Amino acid sequence: MAYAVKEVFYTLQGEGAQTGRAAVFCRFAGCNLWSGRESDRGRAECTFCDTDFIGTNGEGGGKFPTPEALARHILSCWQAGCTQPEGARPYVVFTGGEPLLQLDSPLLQAVRALGFETAVETNGTLPAPPELDWICVSPKTDAPLVQSRGDELKLVYPQAHLRPEMFAGLDFRHFWLQPLDGSALPEPQPASSQAPPLDHDGHLASSRADATAQAVRYCQAHPRWRLSLQTHKLIGIP
Ligand SMILES: C[S@@+](CC[C@H](N)C(=O)[O-])C[C@H]1O[C@@H](n2cnc3c(N)ncnc32)[C@H](O)[C@@H]1O
Numbered sequence: 001m002a003y004a005v006k007e008v009f010y011t012l013q014g015e016g017a018q019t020g021r022a023a024v025f026c027r028f029a030g031c032n033l034w035s036g037r038e039s040d041r042g043r044a045e046c047t048f049c050d051t052d053f054i055g056t057n058g059e060g061g062g063k064f065p066t067p068e069a070l071a072r073h074i075l076s077c078w079q080a081g082c083t084q085p086e087g088a089r090p091y092v093v094f095t096g097g098e099p100l101l102q103l104d105s106p107l108l109q110a111v112r113a114l115g116f117e118t119a120v121e122t123n124g125t126l127p128a129p130p131e132l133d134w135i136c137v138s139p140k141t142d143a144p145l146v147q148s149r150g151d152e153l154k155l156v157y158p159q160a161h162l163r164p165e166m167f168a169g170l171d172f173r174h175f176w177l178q179p180l181d182g183s184a185l186p187e188p189q190p191a192s193s194q195a196p197p198l199d200h201d202g203h204l205a206s207s208r209a210d211a212t213a214q215a216v217r218y219c220q221a222h223p224r225w226r227l228s229l230q231t232h233k234l235i236g237i238p
Pocket residue numbers: 031048049050051095096097098099121122123124137138154156178179180181182
C-alpha cells in the first residue's frame with residue numbers, strides 16, 4: 001500500500017518518558033477523529049489538536065509507494081541529522097494525524113531491517129501492530145479505547161468527561177498528564193457544541209498555564225501520575 005506522509009523531520013522527542021531523545025518523526029496524513037479543517041473542529045471527536053496533518057506538503061513529506069521507499073527516506077533523515085551514529089540505535093516515532101490508519105507490519109519490518117527502534121503516538125482507537133518497541137496511547141473523550149496496553153499512557157488534561165482514574169488500572173508502565181495547550185485553538189464560540197475543557201473539580205482551563213496548574217495539582221494528589229510538558233514547544237524546536 002502507498003503511504004501519505006505529511007512531514008518527516010529530525011528532532012528530539014519532546015514528550016513523555018523518551019523526552020530529550022533524538023528521533024526521526026514520521027507524521028502521517030489524516031486522522032479518524034478530526035478532518036483537520038478548522039471549520040469541522042467544533043463537531044470533531046477530538047477538538048483540541050495542535051497539529052496540521054492535512055496533505056503531504058510538509059518538510060520531508062510526500063507519497064511513498066512502498067514500505068521500503070518510506071523506510072529509506074526515514075533513514076536518510078536520520079543520517080542527515082545524526083553525524084555520530086556510533087553506539088546509538090536510530091529511533092523513529094510514527095505520529096500524525098492518526099498513524100495507525102497507515103502504519104503496518106511491512107513498514108515496521110522495513111525500518112527495523114535498517115536498524116531502527118520504533119515508537120508510535122496513537123489515540124488508541126485502533127490496534128497497534130506487534131513490531132513496535134514503544135507504544136504511547138493518548139485517549140480522547142469521545143473515542144473508544146481499543147489499544148488499552150502499552151508503554152505509556154499520556155492523557156491531555158483537562159478533558160471533558162475524561163478522568164485520569166478511568167485509565168489508572170490499565171497495563172502501562174508510565175502514566176502522564178500533559179497540560180492542554182489551547183494557545184493555537186480558535187476562541188470557543190458561544191453556540192459551539194464543543195465541550196469546554198473541565199478538570200476533575202469542574203474548573204475551566206482557559207489557558208495552558210491554567211491547564212498546567214490543574215495538572216500539577218492532580219499529580220501532587222495522585223503521585224502515580226507524572227507531568228509531561230511539551231518541551232519542544234518550550235524551546236522552539238519542531
Ligand atoms: C498530534 S497527536 C498525534 C498522534 C495521535 N493522533 C494522538 O492523538 O495521540 C500527538 C500528541 O499530541 C497530543 N496533543 C494534541 N493536541 C494537544 C494539545 N492541544 N495540547 C497538548 N497535547 C496535545 C496528543 O494527545 C498526542 O499525545
